[in-house]
Amino acid sequence: MREKKKMDLGSLRELLLIGVVIILCIIWTIMNPQFISMNNVTNILRQGSYTAIAAVGMTMVIIIGEIDLSAGSLICASGLVGAMVCKSTNNVVLAVSAALLVGVVVGGSNGVLCAVGKLPGFIATLASMTVLRGLAYIITGGNSVVWTNEAFTKIGTGYVGIVPIPVIIMLVVIIFGVFLTSKLRFGRYIYAVGGNMEASRWSGIAVVKVKIIVYMIMGVLTSIAGLIVVTRLGSGQPSAGQNFEMDCITAAVVGGTSMSGGRGKIIGTVVGVLLLTVLTNGMTLVGINTYWQQVFKGIIIVVSVLADTHTKKN
Amino acid sequence: MGKVLLEMKHISKSFGAVRALKDVSIDLHEGEVLALMGENGAGKSTLMNILSGSLLPQEGEIYVEGQKVSVTDPVTAKKHGIAKIHQELQVVPELNVAENIFLGRWFKKKLPVVDFESMITETQKYLDMLELDVKPTQKVKDLRIGEQQLVEIAKALSLDARILVMDEPTSAISEKEAEKLFTIIRRLRSEGRGIIYITHRMEEIFKIADRLTVMRDGAYIGTVNASETDTDEIIRMMVGRDVSEQYPKDPTEKGDVAFEVKDLTYTPAPGSFRRSLKNISLKVHHGEVLGIAGLAGAGRTEFFECVAGVHAREVTGEIYIEGKPVSIRKPGDAIRAGISFATEDRKGSGLVLQRSIGENISLPLLRQFSKYFVMDLKNEGRAWEEQIEALKVKAPGSRTLASALSGGNQQKVILARWLLTKPKLLLLDEPTRGIDVGAKAEIYQLINNLAKAGMAIIVVSSELPEVIGISDRIVTFCEGELTGEFLQAEATQEKLLHSATK
Ligand SMILES: Nc1ncnc2c1ncn2[C@@H]1O[C@H](COP(=O)(O)OP(=O)(O)OP(=O)(O)O)[C@@H](O)[C@H]1O
Numbered sequence: 001m002r003e004k005k006k007m008d009l010g011s012l013r014e015l016l017l018i019g020v021v022i023i024l025c026i027i028w029t030i031m032n033p034q035f036i037s038m039n040n041v042t043n044i045l046r047q048g049s050y051t052a053i054a055a056v057g058m059t060m061v062i063i064i065g066e067i068d069l070s071a072g073s074l075i076c077a078s079g080l081v082g083a084m085v086c087k088s089t090n091n092v093v094l095a096v097s098a099a100l101l102v103g104v105v106v107g108g109s110n111g112v113l114c115a116v117g118k119l120p121g122f123i124a125t126l127a128s129m130t131v132l133r134g135l136a137y138i139i140t141g142g143n144s145v146v147w148t149n150e151a152f153t154k155i156g157t158g159y160v161g162i163v164p165i166p167v168i169i170m171l172v173v174i175i176f177g178v179f180l181t182s183k184l185r186f187g188r189y190i191y192a193v194g195g196n197m198e199a200s201r202w203s204g205i206a207v208v209k210v211k212i213i214v215y216m217i218m219g220v221l222t223s224i225a226g227l228i229v230v231t232r233l234g235s236g237q238p239s240a241g242q243n244f245e246m247d248c249i250t251a252a253v254v255g256g257t258s259m260s261g262g263r264g265k266i267i268g269t270v271v272g273v274l275l276l277t278v279l280t281n282g283m284t285l286v287g288i289n290t291y292w293q294q295v296f297k298g299i300i301i302v303v304s305v306l307a308d309t310h311t312k313k314n
Numbered sequence: 315m316g317k318v319l320l321e322m323k324h325i326s327k328s329f330g331a332v333r334a335l336k337d338v339s340i341d342l343h344e345g346e347v348l349a350l351m352g353e354n355g356a357g358k359s360t361l362m363n364i365l366s367g368s369l370l371p372q373e374g375e376i377y378v379e380g381q382k383v384s385v386t387d388p389v390t391a392k393k394h395g396i397a398k399i400h401q402e403l404q405v406v407p408e409l410n411v412a413e414n415i416f417l418g419r420w421f422k423k424k425l426p427v428v429d430f431e432s433m434i435t436e437t438q439k440y441l442d443m444l445e446l447d448v449k450p451t452q453k454v455k456d457l458r459i460g461e462q463q464l465v466e467i468a469k470a471l472s473l474d475a476r477i478l479v480m481d482e483p484t485s486a487i488s489e490k491e492a493e494k495l496f497t498i499i500r501r502l503r504s505e506g507r508g509i510i511y512i513t514h515r516m517e518e519i520f521k522i523a524d525r526l527t528v529m530r531d532g533a534y535i536g537t538v539n540a541s542e543t544d545t546d547e548i549i550r551m552m553v554g555r556d557v558s559e560q561y562p563k564d565p566t567e568k569g570d571v572a573f574e575v576k577d578l579t580y581t582p583a584p585g586s587f588r589r590s591l592k593n594i595s596l597k598v599h600h601g602e603v604l605g606i607a608g609l610a611g612a613g614r615t616e617f618f619e620c621v622a623g624v625h626a627r628e629v630t631g632e633i634y635i636e637g638k639p640v641s642i643r644k645p646g647d648a649i650r651a652g653i654s655f656a657t658e659d660r661k662g663s664g665l666v667l668q669r670s671i672g673e674n675i676s677l678p679l680l681r682q683f684s685k686y687f688v689m690d691l692k693n694e695g696r697a698w699e700e701q702i703e704a705l706k707v708k709a710p711g712s713r714t715l716a717s718a719l720s721g722g723n724q725q726k727v728i729l730a731r732w733l734l735t736k737p738k739l740l741l742l743d744e745p746t747r748g749i750d751v752g753a754k755a756e757i758y759q760l761i762n763n764l765a766k767a768g769m770a771i772i773v774v775s776s777e778l779p780e781v782i783g784i785s786d787r788i789v790t791f792c793e794g795e796l797t798g799e800f801l802q803a804e805a806t807q808e809k810l811l812h813s814a815t816k
Pocket residue numbers: 329332333334352353354355356357358359360361401708709717718719720721722723748750
């Protein structure tokens with residue numbers, strides 16, 4: 001009985017956020033009925049999909065007490081590699097595998113630098129962010145990469161019935177994330193390591209391995225997002241994904257993940273992505289310019305975190 | 315008796331459904347030491363957190379020298395002359411000793427330049443007062459817990475407060491260091507200050523307390539003069555029944571050798587505060603309790619850490635479990651070999667505070683409680699309930715966060731965790747640190763029963779009567795070396811002390 005009450009309190013935050021999303025939706029609809037059209041709703045979901053996918057990984061990274069700044073560069077790099085492989089081989093499976101491999105390698109090396117090399121995740125991923133972006137320009141010579149394979153393009157633009165393929169991928173990733181963090185043994189490791197690394201190590205948890213795997217998961221999820229972005233754009237751009245890591249971090253923080261590690265929920269992050277996407281989409285629709293959009297996003301971050309610390313005190 | 319310095323009237327506080335304080339009133343006079351007594355979870359720390367402004371009460375008033383005050387935060391508390399030594403150390407690990415002691419009040423030369431020199435000189439004064447052998451410029455994270463606690467004490471002394479609250483200040487320091495603290499407390503008392511002192515060590519009460527206020531289950535029970543009471547009466551007030559202070563030591567049948575270590579040598583990385591160990595060799599039999607006595611810094615905790623595989627790279631020597639050599643490269647190896655180590659450092663190497671009690675209990679056993687990669691929540695939940703029941707952890711349920719527990723109950727969760735691993739060798743570092751008298755007796759009984767069931771146990775404790783009371787055999791450590799060995803029957807406090815200070 002008491003435990004049930006506790007659970008409710010835990011999801012209070014998510015419910016509150018969903019409330020805010022609904023209110024926002026109502027406001028936007030009143031200001032511009034276009035907002036609630038099928039077309040726009042699909043659009044919102046598609047816009048949110050790739051952020052959500054990478055943000056699921058980002059949440060895990062933040063829970064273990066680290067951060068990944070290289071997500072934006074990796075989204076670009078993995079997309080480029082996919083595009084280039086597709087262009088030269090015309091083989092979708094090969095293209096997708098290559099992109100995912102990039103994610104594994106980059107994530108893995110981030111993890112190794114951080115867990116074995118004992119670099120703060122902030123520094124390790126700051127480095128790979130810069131390196132990857134540089135490589136993207138070197139390899140492409142600053143030009144965009146185009147391909148002809150229709151099937152590859154479908155990843156970002158196709159539908160199953162009326163549901164866009166990216167949305168389906170997103171749902172799968174979310175379910176994976178929720179299951180991993182709440183039901184799998186590995187989820188326990190993540191929370192324990194993030195909450196108290198020393199205590200976890202002394203309890204026999206392979207802290208180094210856990211960190212590396214989490215960064216790898218992050219890498220793979222980011223490359224999946226990268227494939228969606230590149231196929232939606234229709235060409236590989238060395239400038240793609242700028243500031244994307246910040247969107248992921250914002251979503252996680254708004255969704256209640258603690259930057260000091262050990263605390264956070266995938267569902268919270270997903271609602272965070274939804275909130276931010278609805279906010280941006282609506283503002284664009286009613287004609288608020290992008291500069292003001294940034295100001296509002298910033299305010300949302302502050303308000304949500306303040307609300308959180310305040311409720312905790314009482 | 316001096317005039318009334320402080321009154322807390324009708325204080326009530328709830329955390330959700332937990333009623334931590336129910337209409338509690340206490341008063342404190344000038345020039346007196348008031349001991350605040352009660353079982354783990356009685357509400358002592360909560361009451362003091364309200365006094366120091368870290369928590370807000372739902373009901374009640376605070377009067378300082380007859381004036382009603384509202385203490386909304388720690389800064390206001392300081393203004394009213396209230397200072398507090400926290401039960402859980404509140405030091406900033408990355409700052410040095412001087413910076414910690416004067417945190418928030420760093421000396422300014424000319425704004426905004428900090429005057430580090432005079433801060434360091436001033437700090438040295440307090441360190442000398444406590445005869446604490448650390449440098450003001452040392453980072454606090456490089457100190458052992460006992461030293462950190464002394465820094466915390468120095469910090470509170472430097473505040474020059476009229477009302478000084480000490481929440482279990484001696485839980486991690488040795489008797490010798492505690493004596494120095496008492497000398498300081500007596501001096502503060504003679505200066506007319508009021509001191510509220512919380513402890514679970516009964517003998518301390520009669521050394522320094524003038525009056526005692528007892529709490530039970532968040533309620534006020536009564537106040538008595540220290541000169542007109544005795545241990546039994548206090549315990550009766552605290553627990554509501556009689557508790558024998560005896561050590562329940564049954565003769566156990568000593569079995570085969572369960573654990574043997576040969577020539578364990580540990581050379582800590584340069585710059586580490588840890589003490590090195592030289593050629594430690596010892597054996598423990600099944601069913602035997604081995605006590606380790608020694609002064610703070612003798613290397614007892616380090617010995618446990620080495621056996622538990624925490625510093626494997628810097629350790630040489632051989633370890634045998636039931637006669638078979640085992641190679642311990644990391645903590646996981648030790649756990650698998652049947653060695654479990656219950657740390658005294660709750661916050662550091664002990665608990666994941668923001669996770670539930672249950673998750674903390676099963677932390678080393680996640681593999682056992684999962685099928686393939688999925689947690690077997692039913693099985694796990696059952697084990698949680700059993701352990702909480704067995705150790706009488708006082709909490710609403712197994713899903714309560716570890717951070718919401720009182721200090722003593724947190725210690726019990728650590729014990730619960732390591733008992734669940736059903737080890738062959740159990741290493742207990744200060745197992746009764748911060749644990750109330752009633753629960754202490756239960757833990758002694760538990761150790762006794764485990765030994766009877768054939769477990770080999772090594773206990774480190776700074777309280778000599780405790781070591782002697784619960785061990786079959788006692789070894790002494792001095793500066794990283796094993797210096798003596800005694801059977802229970804022949805051990806006395808004097809002999810142990812002598813052997814531990816060679
Ligand atoms: N932040 C919190 N949230 C929920 N419950 C809490 C919180 N802090 C304390 N409690 C509860 O309040 C009660 C009193 O706790 P408190 O820490 O005051 O005990 P204590 O007398 O200091 O015990 P100990 O001797 O073990 O330190 C306990 O039941 C504890 O679980």
